[in-house]
Amino acid sequence: QIDAVPREERAQYLQQWYQTAGVMLMGYEMYTRLMMGERKGEDGASPANPLKEFLCDPGPDLVILDEGHRIKSKKASITRALSEIRTRRRVCLTGYPLQNCLMEYWCMVDWIRPDYWPEEEFKREYKDAIEAxxxxxxxxxxxxxxKNRLYMLTEDLKGFVQRMDQSLLEAELPSKTEYVVTVRLTKMQRELYRLYxxxxxxxGEKTSVLAVTNMIQRICNHPDIVKAYFERRERETRDNKKKKKDDEDEDDEDE
Structure with missing residues (x-):
């Protein structure tokens, strides 16, 4: 797992893995940093990245993406980094993809089978009609x-998309048992709840339902969470005031 390797040893570690084969586990953020984190030199050009040979060109024999819906947009840094991979054997795993945004779905398909659907064609044939x-x-x-377009979409993808339902797990997982445990609030929690x-x-109506719910959750979980929340808010307010004052001072100097 590359995340556990010290930064200065990662290049050597990846080279050894690439030459001897094996399995490399890596998070999306780590891969993006390794591929796109180079800093430009004084001449404005990006230095050559030796890691690209190991990770994308020619890269590994097989690439598997878990939580594949992380590829949300063509413009996202993760998507741009993954698009550099030249590996042809690709597997993308996600749960119930058609419940996600259709363009996120297209991004996954486009990574698995580049240019299988031009973006505009997918929008015209499926996205617009389905969302309407x-x-x-x-x-x-x-x-x-x-319904017709969803059926057509599923049929069109049968050649390389495998859709599994929960019956696949029924033989492997035990039956679900839920417990509801009621815990009394402490004296401090009751007082915080009363005051809030x-x-x-x-x-009155000036409050947000979501904000109220979040604060009640903090109170019921632990008073220290409430304390940490207000300390963070106070710190952010102080930092914003300082930044605003610094900006105003810079404007005065410019004048």
Whole structure:
């Protein structure tokens, strides 16, 4: 696992792996840093990256991406780094991909089979029609067309997309058992809860449901989480004020 290797030893470690073969585990962020983290020199040119030979050109014999929906956009740094891989044997793993954004789905397909679908063609043939029928105000015809296009999309991908349902795991995983454990709040938690509820009643409609829920969760989990939250907010406010003052001082100097 390259993440555990000291920075100055990574090049030698990757070269040894590349020459002797084996399995290399690496996170998306680490791969992106190794491939695209070079700094430009004084002449504006990027120095040659010796790691590219080991990781992408010609690269390993097989590349497997877990959580493949991390390839969200053609412009994302992760996608651009992965697009440099010349390995032809590629596997992309994700759970229920059609529940994700369709363009994220296209990005995965485009990585597995580059140029299988031009982006504009995919938008025209599938994305626009499918998303139109998923809207709340969609007409019955649009809903029908969405189902047709989803069927066509699934059929079109059968040659290299394997879709498995939960029955695959039923023989391997034990049955699910859920427990609900009720824990009384401490005296401090009850007091924090009372004070926060009083504050919410004073603010009335000015409060956000999401913000209230998050704060109640912090109170119920542990008072130290509430303390850490307000300390962070205070620190961010102080830093923002300092930055604003520095910017104003720079403007005054310019004038």
């Amino acid at each position: 029928g998923q809207q709340a105000e969609a007409t019955p015809e649009q809903v029908r067309e969405t 509820r009083q504050r919410i009643e004073e603010l």
